[in-house]
Structures are given as C-alpha cells and as structure tokens.
Amino acid sequence: MNILSIIIMDPRLTAFKRLLDIMDDLREKCPWDKKQTLESLRKLTIEETYELADAIVENDLEELKGEIGDIMLHMVFYSKIASEKGAFDMTDVLNAICDKLVYRHPHVYGDVKVADEEEVKANWEELKLKAGKTSVLQGVPKSLPAMVKANRIQEKARGVGFDWDNKEQVWAKVQEEMGELKAEVDAKSDNDRIEDEMGDVLFSVINYARFIDIDPETALERTNKKFIKRFQFLEKEAKAANLQLKDMSLEEMDEIWEKAKKKLVD
Numbered sequence: 164m165n166i167l168s169i170i171i172m173d174p175r176l177t178a179f180k181r182l183l184d185i186m187d188d189l190r191e192k193c194p195w196d197k198k199q200t201l202e203s204l205r206k207l208t209i210e211e212t213y214e215l216a217d218a219i220v221e222n223d224l225e226e227l228k229g230e231i232g233d234i235m236l237h238m239v240f241y242s243k244i245a246s247e248k249g250a251f252d253m254t255d256v257l258n259a260i261c262d263k264l265v266y267r268h269p270h271v272y273g274d275v276k277v278a279d280e281e282e283v284k285a286n287w288e289e290l291k292l293k294a295g296k297t298s299v300l301q302g303v304p305k306s307l308p309a310m311v312k313a314n315r316i317q318e319k320a321r322g323v324g325f326d327w328d329n330k331e332q333v334w335a336k337v338q339e340e341m342g343e344l345k346a347e348v349d350a351k352s353d354n355d356r357i358e359d360e361m362g363d364v365l366f367s368v369i370n371y372a373r374f375i376d377i378d379p380e381t382a383l384e385r386t387n388k389k390f391i392k393r394f395q396f397l398e399k400e401a402k403a404a405n406l407q408l409k410d411m412s413l414e415e416m417d418e419i420w421e422k423a424k425k426k427l428v429d
Contacts, residue, residue, distance in 0.1 A: 182236070
C-alpha cells in the first residue's frame with residue numbers, strides 16, 4: 164500500500180496534508196504571511212494560547228475546536244519558516260515528539276512497570292535528567308506567568324520526592340507564612356521584605372491548592388469572572404437608578420453586590 168492510499172483511508176492525514184499545502188500557498192502568495200518571522204509570530208501565538216485557555220475555562224467546545232486549529236496553524240507556520248532556514252521541517256518536528264513520547268513512556272512501549280501516576284511522573288523526570296538536563300526545574304519556561312510557574316515548579320519537585328506528606332502540613336505552612344507576612348506589615352518593614360513574605364504566602368497557597376487537586380490558575384480565573392459579572396451588575400443597577408458609583412457609599416454598593424450574588428449564577 165502506497166502513502167497516497169494510506170492518506171485517502173485516514174481523514175486525519177488528509178486534513179493535516181491540506182493544512183500543510185495551504186501553508187505553502189500562503190507563504191508563497193499572501194503578502195502578510197510572507198512577511199512573518201519566528202519573532203513576529205511569537206506574540207500572536209501567546210494570544211492564541213490564552214484564547215484557547217478561555218475556551219477551556221468556559222467549556223465552549225465549539226470555540227475550543229477553532230482555537231485548537233489556530234494553535235495548530237501556528238505550529239505549522241513555525242515549522243514552515245524553519246524549513247526555509249534549512250533548520251527542520253514539520254516531518255522532523257513530528258518524528259521528534261513521537262520519539263520523545265516513546266522514550267519517556269517505557270511503561271507503555273517497553274517493559275517498565277508502574278503502579279500509578281506518581282511513578283510515571285518520577286520516571287519522566289529521571290529520564291529527562293538522563294537525557295542531559297542538569298536540574299529537574301530546567302524545563303520550566305522562564306516566561307511563564309508567576310502562578311503557573313510556581314505550580315509547575317512544585318509539581319516537578321514532587322516528581323523527585325521533594326514534597327510534603329499531606330495537605331495538613333501544607334495548610335500549617337500557609338498559616339505560618341501568613342503570620343510572617345502580617346508581622347512584617349505590622350512592623351512597617353520595607354517593601355522588599357513585605358514583598359518576599361507576600362510571595363511566600365502565595366507560593367504556599369498554590370502548593371495547598373495542588374494538594375487538594377485544585378488548579379490555582381483556573382480557580383483564580385473563575386473568581387475573576389465572578390467578580391466581573393457582579394461588578395457589571397452593580398454598574399448596571401447604579402445606572403438604572405441614575406447614580407454614579409463614585410458618589411455612592413460603600414454600604415449602598417454592598418447592598419447591590421449582595422443582590423448580585425443571589426441573582427447571578429456563577
């Protein structure tokens with residue numbers, strides 16, 4: 164069976180080849196696409212990634228389908244530009260990730276036995292160190308948002324056994340760090356010391372979220388969206404009453420806020 168027959172039989176391959184062909188056309192014939200570089204696409208890719216995250220948080224599967232397509236287009240675009248530079252092409256990218264997945268899943272493609280997810284993660288980190296990584300934290304991107312980075316750092320440290328035993332210990336650490344923060348604030352310490360303690364509080368809260376199986380980024384985003392809905396309700400109610408928020412008392416605003424909490428479904 165030749166490759167054409169395989170492509171015809173598998174609609175996934177047909178669709179992916181179509182995307183690759185369209186990318187070739189755009190790179191050759193579209194003025195905007197011809198101008199793009201790895202650097203110019205970077206900020207657009209970041210934006211698309213956040214749009215993908217929004218679709219996941221909203222559980223909008225139709226929107227998610229479109230955002231996945233946008234991200235995939237960017238990956239094809241990067242590979243196309245790299246191929247023009249003689250560095251690599253999409254075939255190299257796909258083979259590299261396939262090889263990596265096979266290598267890092269010896270419990271699937273080899274004879275390694277694992278008991279649970281934690282052993283899988285531990286083996287994953289060990290294999291990365293064998294592949295030349297000098298630190299288990301080396302793979303944490305420097306440009307990650309601080310909350311996401313903290314979560315990844317903690318997960319990776321856990322992969323080599325550096326972690327608390329239970330959530331009660333972590334909660335005690337949260338309380339300890341909050342006490343230290345309050346002590347620095349009460350002592351009117353300089354901003355650097357207070358900032359250090361605030362960072363410790365946030366890091367420990369993120370750690371606690373991990374122990375109770377809550378993604379802190381998702382949790383905070385849910386609260387952001389909840390606050391936006393309630394605040395916009397407050398604005399709408401004030402406007403209907405011909406009031407300006409800046410002229411209202413906190414008690415008046417809080418009364419509407421409580422109404423929003425009862426009326427709006429989060």
